[in-house]
Amino acid sequence: MTKAHPTIDLYDQNEIDSTLAALLDAKNVASSNGLEDEANQLWREIQALNIAATFVAAIKNIRQKKYRDAWCELEQCEITCKFLSENSNEDFFQESGAQFIEKYVGKWQSLFPYCVFTSPGMVVGYYTCSICDHKIRPRSRCSHVRGRIYNGELCTHQAHDIEITEISIVTKPVQKYSVMHDDETLDFSLLDYLCSHINSPFDEWETHWTTKKLPKSRFMAVTEDQQCPCQSGNLFGQCCSDKAEIEIPHVNFALKNGLNEHAKVERFPY
Amino acid sequence: MTFPEIIECFEVTEDGPTFQKLTGQAHPALASEIQGKSILILPSHGTDDAFYAGSLDVLDYLNENQLNADLFSTDEEYKELSLHGADLWLGTFIFKSVVIPIFCGVISAYIYDKLKAEPDDKISLKFIVEKKDESSATVSYDGRVEDVEKALNAVKKFTDD
Numbered sequence: 363m364t365k366a367h368p369t370i371d372l373y374d375q376n377e378i379d380s381t382l383a384a385l386l387d388a389k390n391v392a393s394s395n396g397l398e399d400e401a402n403q404l405w406r407e408i409q410a411l412n413i414a415a416t417f418v419a420a421i422k423n424i425r426q427k428k429y430r431d432a433w434c435e436l437e438q439c440e441i442t443c444k445f446l447s448e449n450s451n452e453d454f455f456q457e458s459g460a461q462f463i464e465k466y467v468g469k470w471q472s473l474f475p476y477c478v479f480t481s482p483g484m485v486v487g488y489y490t491c492s493i494c495d496h497k498i499r500p501r502s503r504c505s506h507v508r509g510r511i512y513n514g515e516l517c518t519h520q521a522h523d524i525e526i527t528e529i530s531i532v533t534k535p536v537q538k539y540s541v542m543h544d545d546e547t548l549d550f551s552l553l554d555y556l557c558s559h560i561n562s563p564f565d566e567w568e569t570h571w572t573t574k575k576l577p578k579s580r581f582m583a584v585t586e587d588q589q590c591p592c593q594s595g596n597l598f599g600q601c602c603s604d605k606a607e608i609e610i611p612h613v614n615f616a617l618k619n620g621l622n623e624h625a626k627v628e629r630f631p632y
Numbered sequence: 633m634t635f636p637e638i639i640e641c642f643e644v645t646e647d648g649p650t651f652q653k654l655t656g657q658a659h660p661a662l663a664s665e666i667q668g669k670s671i672l673i674l675p676s677h678g679t680d681d682a683f684y685a686g687s688l689d690v691l692d693y694l695n696e697n698q699l700n701a702d703l704f705s706t707d708e709e710y711k712e713l714s715l716h717g718a719d720l721w722l723g724t725f726i727f728k729s730v731v732i733p734i735f736c737g738v739i740s741a742y743i744y745d746k747l748k749a750e751p752d753d754k755i756s757l758k759f760i761v762e763k764k765d766e767s768s769a770t771v772s773y774d775g776r777v778e779d780v781e782k783a784l785n786a787v788k789k790f791t792d793d
């Protein structure tokens with residue numbers, strides 16, 4: 363939280379809910395009294411608290427192996443950070459913690475194994491402005507800019523007369539929540555590993571994606587008709603089975619606060 | 633899991649519509665709107681009536697940068713195609729060769745500064761240049777943003793001497 367609304371317990375949902383309700387009430391009062399600057403500032407406070415609470419909830423869900431929930435919460439953080447960034451100055455964005463979260467959302471997302479998503483294609487008849495309800499046309503616009511706040515409300519363009527034309531399978535989705543995978547078939551061990559080594563969602567860490575050569579004897583359990591450990595996508599028997607050393611993907615984590623006493627420094631298999 | 637690389641499709645052909653032909657086939661109300669424009673954004677994706685989402689943003693950006701642009705649609709008929717994935721569907725543009733230098737600069741700034749495109753992003757666009765002799769050439773590009781200069785350079789070759 364910012365200087366105006368100091369620390370609250372981000373693990374206490376009741377405290378978060380009551381603080382958000384109080385901020386929303388204050389924003390509505392400011393808005394109805396025409397105090398646009400105050401209403402806009404309260405909008406920022408609400409978004410900042412939502413971002414922090416959602417980020418903490420996401421990391422909590424990773425710890426509880428609710429990966430899909432965490433993924434969706436990280437996406438919510440990403441979207442809200444974008445709108446807050448476009449509607450606040452650098453000082454507020456930094457002091458509210460949103461700048462840190464914006465940076466770390468992307469880093470956490472990079473550790474998820476999701477890579478195939480669905481994405482709808484559609485024809486939109488027309489859009490209206492969420493602030494003034496103006497019908498947006500090529501030669502007829504209102505004065506509101508999409509993505510900006512007006513009297514404590516975010517301007518969005520709302521689609522009408524929608525016709526879904528296709529559902530595509532994509533690797534770079536607009537909506538990250540549209541994951542196609544069955545989580546039961548995926549490896550979330552990078553997330554588990556990191557979570558077991560950090561004390562707080564606000565710990566700082568870095569990843570270094572590299573490769574590591576290991577003797578073939580470390581892969582005795584891999585049969586020739588299984589996927590090659592080098593992750594080329596080929597079968598082991600047609601790829602690295604004749605090599606003395608096998609080069610596999612490897613991730614180094616650097617934790618600013620150091621390892622905790624229970625930390626296992628190296629994990630294998632990957 | 634591995635995925636196929638993005639397949640690049642880059643093509644330059646000596647054909648395409650002209651301003652005169654478009655104006656001739658337009659509804660009289662639209663014909664009057666597009667009269668004298670240097671750039672028109674045309675319907676895309678094989679349709680004759682739908683524009684990529686974000687076309688109005690591109691239109692505004694072109695006009696803010698002193699390019700006299702419009703959309704080849706009436707207000708009533710305009711509709712948008714919202715397509716799959718986070719790919720950059722820029723659209724189909726027809727412009728007169730006289731505006732090539734400024735158009736290339738502005739559209740490049742739109743891609744990198746406004747859309748904040750990353751080199752690895754996929755972009756799809758089509759530029760139709762109406763040359764001085766009133767014939768047209770079409771430059772199509774589907775591929776990575778990092779190689780979009782190919783399309784811009786192909787367009788620049790049609791600059792008036």
